[in-house]
Amino acid sequence: MINRMSKSNGNGGLLHPSVDRVLVIEGTHAASYAVKLARVQVIAAYPITPQTSVVEKLSEIVSGGELQAKFIKVESEHSAMACCIGSSISGARAFTATSSQGLALMHELLHWAAGSRLPIVMVNVNRAMAPPWSIYVDHNDSLSQRDTGWLQFYAESNQEVMDTVLQAYKIAETVSLPVMINLDAFVLSHTSEPVAIPKQEVVDEFLPARKALFKVDTADPKAFGALIGPDAYMEMRYKLFQAMEDARAVIRDVDLEFSAKFGRSYGGLVEEYFTEDAEVVLLTSATAVSTARIAVDELRSMGFPVGLMKLRAFRPFPVDEIRALAQRVKKIGVMDRNISFGATGIIYQETKAVLYNAPVRPSLFGFIAGLGGRDITPETIKEIFSYLLNHDEPERETIWISLKSDSAGQEEPPIPEGPGGRMKSEGV
């Protein structure tokens, strides 16, 4: 994949004094090493492509004695999450990893984990839902878990996978909610990149051992999750809602603290790229952000006033950041690697929702791209920018990009003229 260190990252991260060594590793292994550094106590997992290398590496790490953890090799993802719930309520730090169908099977227990207010951390390798079978990336699997009460992050690089896992435990244990870190199947999961592995002692300072706020304890017997009437259920849900609201500030603070310790920052809930003076901004997430950086660089060099907002956290949704962006720009395009049937792309819906009550509402465009692992290239992004630059308003609610058949009945987008020259669909 195309990866560049973001402006805010710099590449100083690799040379920072916190770095123990730099390894060229896959995204899945970045997750595994992060689990080791976080001193996770219980791992429960079931294999599914392309998550398997997360747990294979962890099996090596645990069996080699590098991490003192119990590793339960369960008979399903449903049981994996149940094991995480059980170990977390006992006070331990728990981890699992899954993908796609496995995540869908966990659905009931995602509610259970969040409703129990347990700081479980899970890595989900984003893979398209079957049928038909696909092992390639899109985000419908995790976005379908939107309302379960889990925080959701989307990683752009292998370094960000590692760093977000470390941040996730701190965030989760602060707000008592579980966190899901998503990475794109193969584009990130099985692509090797240099990753700075921090020193254990620095991680220990940043992330001390978990101190459970509540747990099953024979010295103080309590029941958890018992039947509750209409007189109190709603208040418990309000507390969960409030914890997710509080998570916004916690995410920002933890990112700042992380930056101070490790020399890398991800901007909290979003990261912005050339948005200061942009008129047209693309909002997207995960590895497509790296690709979009290339396209933005090219279009900027041609004089187009384009920018990029990377959606790092999907839950909680970056309401303030998007509203602030809306104050400054004329158009926002949202590129969704997912589709909500009967509606639109999911991030597009969410963006629209937060702008409705905003004082300034720019034109908003919703694009669908990259489903089931269809490549998102710089050309894909330029096609989207081309549409944005040439339309004041979207012609339809959902604009599908790079469809092969003519079934969509969409016209070819016109090629825009810019101050720096004519932009062609076949490169610049």
Place this chain on the structure above:
Amino acid sequence: MGQIKYQLPPEEILAPGHFACPGCGGTLTMRYMLKALGRKVIVVIPACCWSVIDGPVPYSAAGVPVFHTAFETAASTASGVKAGLEAQGDHETTVVAFAGDGGTFDIGFQALSGAAERNEDFIYICYDNEAYMNTGIQRSSATPFGAWTTTTPAESPKAEKKKNIVEVLAAHRIPYLATASVAYPDDMIAKIQRAKDISGFRFIHVFSPCPPGWKFEPEDSIKISRMAIESRVFPLLEVFDGVDYRLSRQPAGTPVRDYIRMQGRFRHLREDQIEEIQKYVDEDWERLSVRLASTKGAEHLKKAAPQKEKESSRTKRAATKVRSRQK
């Protein structure tokens, strides 16, 4: 039967004021389990009657920590609790999964099989009331042949035999497996305490009558439990390592009819149908007898087995009495 004296641990850990129906076998099971294990216990309860019986927020009758979990996750959640305790250096606390028959035989079966195969170190207690009682008496795979439930009405009662969970668990070769009955608390407590001293996956299958579900008077729970044993409908036994079968009590072999006719859920059955049930029970007993006879038994395990002589004679006395009262 009033003259039978049991030596039970005197401490009552289960609080009064729980939400059980009168005569609830599942609640006696919880009471005896707590007597057997004491307070250093964490109980995992999936959806079942005990999701309600323990009490609504902020009450809890169990007297030990309880984690309520999803229907199909008793075994998987308990696996996690145990792993979490171990990871934190607690090797003392006993973890118990406490589930009904639906959560064990049906929806929780996969997680149960997985935990048994992994030989997870906790005790799984299934209080088997032979249907989905908490949801209003729907058939489960633990419901016996011929029984009425709300989903197997009297016009077409359950046409299939009860799943033999003991054979299923024995096939997993778990270190300890036992059946128990609320009619014999001393036997149940001895088995649960034996289970406590064994590491690995331990399973106790408890026959737990349900007065509203089986349609009998609450004061007959113990009598019915005893009759299930004496008629060989529910033999009391232990299985070590999945192969070493031990009979805990020699049943008198009373007619199954006496057991059946005490319960409204079987009221619709004709005599020939009861004969069919008798035939099933006899066949199962034959198969079990072959297993018992072929069991060699390791010496170190023999010591742990209950005193059959004394108990079986007592059982016979009790059975004779039950039979005479039925006539």
